[in-house]
Amino acid sequence: MTKRASDVSASPPSPSRRRSKYTLAPLVLIAANVVLFSLFFVWPAVIGLVYSFTNYTGVGAFQFIGLENYHNLIGDSTFYNALTRTLLYAVLFVPLNFGASLLIANLLVSKHAKGGTVARVIFFIPWLLSPIVVGVLWRWLFGENFGLVNYIIEQFGGGAVPWQSNADLSLLVVVMAASWTWTGFSMLLFIAAIKNVPVSYYEAASLDGAGPWRQFFSITLPSIAPTSFIVILLNTINAMKEYPVFVALNNGGPGSSNNLLVQYIYETGFKRGQIGYASAASFVLMIILMAVAIIQLIVNRRVENR
Amino acid sequence: MTTTDIPRPVDADPEKAVAKKRPRKPVSGNLRRAVPATTLLWILACLYGLPVLWFILSSLKPASDLFSYPLSLVPHNPTLSGYFQAWRSANFSQYFINTTLVCVITTILTVGVSCCTGYALAKYDNRWLKAFFICILATTMLPGEVMLAPSFLVVRNLGLYNSFTGIVLPAVLTATGCFMFRQFFLTVPDELLEAARIDGARELSIFVRIMVPISRPIMLTLAILSFQWRWNDYIWPLLMLNDPDKFTVQIGIQSIVGAQNINWSVLLGASVISMIPLIVVFLVFQRYVMSADINAGLKD
Numbered sequence: 001m002t003k004r005a006s007d008v009s010a011s012p013p014s015p016s017r018r019r020s021k022y023t024l025a026p027l028v029l030i031a032a033n034v035v036l037f038s039l040f041f042v043w044p045a046v047i048g049l050v051y052s053f054t055n056y057t058g059v060g061a062f063q064f065i066g067l068e069n070y071h072n073l074i075g076d077s078t079f080y081n082a083l084t085r086t087l088l089y090a091v092l093f094v095p096l097n098f099g100a101s102l103l104i105a106n107l108l109v110s111k112h113a114k115g116g117t118v119a120r121v122i123f124f125i126p127w128l129l130s131p132i133v134v135g136v137l138w139r140w141l142f143g144e145n146f147g148l149v150n151y152i153i154e155q156f157g158g159g160a161v162p163w164q165s166n167a168d169l170s171l172l173v174v175v176m177a178a179s180w181t182w183t184g185f186s187m188l189l190f191i192a193a194i195k196n197v198p199v200s201y202y203e204a205a206s207l208d209g210a211g212p213w214r215q216f217f218s219i220t221l222p223s224i225a226p227t228s229f230i231v232i233l234l235n236t237i238n239a240m241k242e243y244p245v246f247v248a249l250n251n252g253g254p255g256s257s258n259n260l261l262v263q264y265i266y267e268t269g270f271k272r273g274q275i276g277y278a279s280a281a282s283f284v285l286m287i288i289l290m291a292v293a294i295i296q297l298i299v300n301r302r303v304e305n306r
Numbered sequence: 307m308t309t310t311d312i313p314r315p316v317d318a319d320p321e322k323a324v325a326k327k328r329p330r331k332p333v334s335g336n337l338r339r340a341v342p343a344t345t346l347l348w349i350l351a352c353l354y355g356l357p358v359l360w361f362i363l364s365s366l367k368p369a370s371d372l373f374s375y376p377l378s379l380v381p382h383n384p385t386l387s388g389y390f391q392a393w394r395s396a397n398f399s400q401y402f403i404n405t406t407l408v409c410v411i412t413t414i415l416t417v418g419v420s421c422c423t424g425y426a427l428a429k430y431d432n433r434w435l436k437a438f439f440i441c442i443l444a445t446t447m448l449p450g451e452v453m454l455a456p457s458f459l460v461v462r463n464l465g466l467y468n469s470f471t472g473i474v475l476p477a478v479l480t481a482t483g484c485f486m487f488r489q490f491f492l493t494v495p496d497e498l499l500e501a502a503r504i505d506g507a508r509e510l511s512i513f514v515r516i517m518v519p520i521s522r523p524i525m526l527t528l529a530i531l532s533f534q535w536r537w538n539d540y541i542w543p544l545l546m547l548n549d550p551d552k553f554t555v556q557i558g559i560q561s562i563v564g565a566q567n568i569n570w571s572v573l574l575g576a577s578v579i580s581m582i583p584l585i586v587v588f589l590v591f592q593r594y595v596m597s598a599d600i601n602a603g604l605k606d
């Protein structure tokens with residue numbers, strides 16, 4: 001008994017032992033991911049970085065050519081087109097998806113809207129579909145000669161809309177398709193966040209006479225700020241690396257007008273075999289994504305500290 | 307409160323009956339808010355549901371009716387021929403087994419590994435843990451699609467080319483999974499951890515005995531996410547697999563889309579077939595995901 005008591009009193013005040021214990025436990029916990037991270041992320045990233053300074057074509061020997069790839073990239077109009085198109089796509093897609101999923105999440109959580117359980121399933125199903133199936137589905141819906149949408153427009157007396165052959169309309173279809181697909185996921189995150197807001201806040205607010213809009217802007221929105229941050233971050237990244245939906249919908253077309261960055265990288269790397277040049281483009285994309293993430297982290301921190 | 311009839315055996319939902327009979331006055335305030343909210347919700351639901359509905363109904367049409375005007379929403383003489391044709395045209399049953407195997411193994415590994423990592427990132431304060439968190443965030447910055455060529459070379463050097471291991475292992479580490487578990491464990495009060503420590507529990511047993519059980523809602527959510535990601539993976543399996551017996555469902559569909567003249571009847575059938583497993587998994591588990599009280603048992 002006395003021995004046990006002395007044990008208890010002796011163990012806590014030894015800080016060095018405690019710290020080592022806390023180092024080992026997290027290390028064990030993250031070990032598997034550290035291994036996977038170094039094998040399938042660091043290693044390819046390093047190889048890719050090395051290739052970006054070479055003229056490697058996928059086979060045979062290669063030479064180091066310094067910064068020439070990056071130099072060429074600056075003067076490459078195809079690359080610029082891909083870059084601006086990707087940014088435009090992200091600028092359209094992220095707010096549309098954010099607004100739609102936040103609105104739907106609020107409606108689903110609200111006790112006034114009936115049939116939420118069924119509606120939730122309907123909103124979630126598009127997200128289950130693979131990008132290829134989504135592309136096929138919207139191609140079927142927005143086909144210029146055979147699609148349902150043009151059929152309805154023609155029934156109401158309009159002319160066939162060139163969804164496939166007009167570059168901007170084609171981009172718009174992809175924006176809609178992608179927002180449609182990703183709503184379910186963002187919505188799920190929002191619903192969880194909104195449900196975690198303590199009900200007592202709303203009760204207090206309605207006692208003080210705050211209406212639903214005021215409650216939304218003063219309670220819900222600030223309370224779910226961390227989730228909004230995740231949703232915007234994930235969606236921006238998804239938008240920047242979008243590829244399969246574009247390919248399945250219109251093959252990045254018409255022509256190559258809607259080739260986004262990843263498709264540009266894929267085509268220069270695999271179809272034309274310029275792996276070195278494609279790697280350089282990959283690193284430009286990575287720097288953009290890093291910048292987006294850092295800007296959002298800073299903004300998020302500033303909002304949270306306010 | 308109101309005088310209702312004697313509950314009939316048919317009346318399975320007494321609450322509804324009471325609500326119907328409730329005097330109008332106090333309800334009208336609720337009703338005024340319920341009508342626009344419900345209407346808006348269902349207009350949006352129809353907008354979101356229509357594309358899939360149109361797609362599935364189209365897949366039931368015989369090939370000759372697909373493009374015949376006027377278009378009709380409901381097929382006149384529904385047929386499953388598109389499905390059978392799709393099932394026979396490629397080695398679909400084999401693709402299904404392959405995809406299921408890959409999905410299940412990857413999902414189990416992803417959930418386990420992400421739970422451990424997310425917990426460590428949320429509950430331990432270390433400089434190198436923060437560094438590793440930034441590293442994990444970095445993986446989302448450089449998606450697999452961007453690093454296709456170097457990743458391919460790495461996996462080939464590991465001797466995993468044309469094997470399921472080569473598809474499973476690179477997919478286990480996901481930033482979203484770690485992020486989800488981290489966010490969840492951040493909401494778990496530190497007092498719970500401290501109390502367990504004071505009671506003399508060891509770090510890893512705190513994790514296994516307390517933290518893993520309370521994170522079950524997140525586990526189920528991530529499991530469904532992961533299953534969906536892997537089921538829908540296309541580019542990586544396509545690059546990794548050489549042997550047609552190991553192909554996945556998405557590659558099977560792409561082989562139809564990639565044809566010079568798209569056979570819409572087969573394409574619609576194959577796409578709908580590929581949707582079924584995910585929708586079934588989701589409908590079975592959706593109760594756990596959708597109504598998951600992510601804050602389970604940890605009120606304030």
